Amino acid sequence: MDVYSQLEARGGVSSARSLIAAGVARDDVRRALAAGAILRVRHGVYGLGRAAPVVLLAAAHGGAVACVSALALAGVWILGDHSLHVWLGPKGRKHPHDGCHCVDHHDGEHSGFGVVSVERALIQAARCMGAECFFVAFESAWRLGLVSASDRASIRSALPARLRRLVDIARPDADSGLESLLRLRLGELGIRLDCQVWIDGVGRVDFVLAGRIILEVDGRLNHDGPSLRHKDLLRDATAAAAGLETLRFDYALVVHSWPLVEAAILARLSATAPKLQEQL
Ligand SMILES: [Zn+2]
Ligand SMILES: [Zn+2]
Structure with a gap:
């Protein structure tokens, strides 16, 4: 039994006792160790160098x-x-x-x-x-x-x-961990979440809440660059012209400051509800 295939079969690491019980000769272990192909992880435990x-x-x-x-x-x-x-x-x-x-x-x-x-x-x-x-x-x-x-x-x-x-x-079918997290948290508040929604004139948005608020969660670096900032403002203005409001957060806010994000979402939803009722 060779030491490499035995280590490979055990996920790259094994105790010396298991290797020897599987028929590996002690000399083979010593030789592989001297050649640098395996290493001593700690006393009595060996691993493949490439693990x-x-x-x-x-x-x-x-x-x-x-x-x-x-x-x-x-x-x-x-x-x-x-x-x-x-x-x-x-x-x-x-x-x-x-x-x-x-x-x-x-x-x-x-x-x-x-x-x-x-x-x-x-x-x-x-x-x-x-x-x-x-x-x-x-x-x-x-x-x-x-x-x-x-x-x-x-x-x-x-x-x-x-x-x-x-x-x-x-x-x-969740596109990202962020989507899973938002769906779970908003679901507990009874708010429906649609993901990757195409809106005419605006383009594809990250999320739509309760069918009426766009939620964009920014994970991009250098997001404050002037051209990206202009693009975002243009999208927000186009959405607003179509009667849709946009909330924009970054990843850290959603993950680490959820109470603030939740309060912002709930306030915006309650502010937009009357308008919807007027339209109905
Ligand atoms: Zn430890
Ligand atoms: Zn654990």
Whole structure:
């Protein structure tokens, strides 16, 4: 048994004990180590030099990349920044290392190295990070084709009862994490959200709230550049001429200052309601 294929089969990292139990000769481990093709992650644990750095760091800590860290590695949209989340199994012990701010997970019946499945990572994220982070990641993973119908069903049954409805209202077609987040938050206020709406004369807008307010969420850099600013003003004026109001926020406001954004949306909606009633 060669050490490389055994490490590859275990997600790039393994304990020396498992390698030897699988038939790898101790001399092969020593030779690969001397050649620099594998490295000692910590005492008794070896990794492929080409394994993802985050996989090696999780192994140094004592386990597998988990929760939001595993989801981020799979390309799933994650709300906010986070430190490394590591799955240690029910009895696994952490091994603090330089710069260690890892978040430990102890679910499951066994442990291992590498990266946990997207299904397990989503269940971990629901318990660890809360409803919004889970919902955004779940819709993103679904959109990316990373969770099958049976995965979704088993995720739902593994969630605490209060979070199961999030699986029921999730959709596979969210264009961005921001859309998922806005739909969830506005849904709780009873406000309908339409995404990527084409409006004649204005063009495609990010969102329309309750059929009457345009919501643009700006993620662009250098947005204050004069030509972009002029374009935005032109769009807003064209929309206003068509009887539509525009609210414009940036990503940080939506994510970090939601009470202010919510208050602005509710105030604008209540101010526009009478006009609609007049038209009816
Ligand atoms: Zn976590
Ligand atoms: Zn750590």
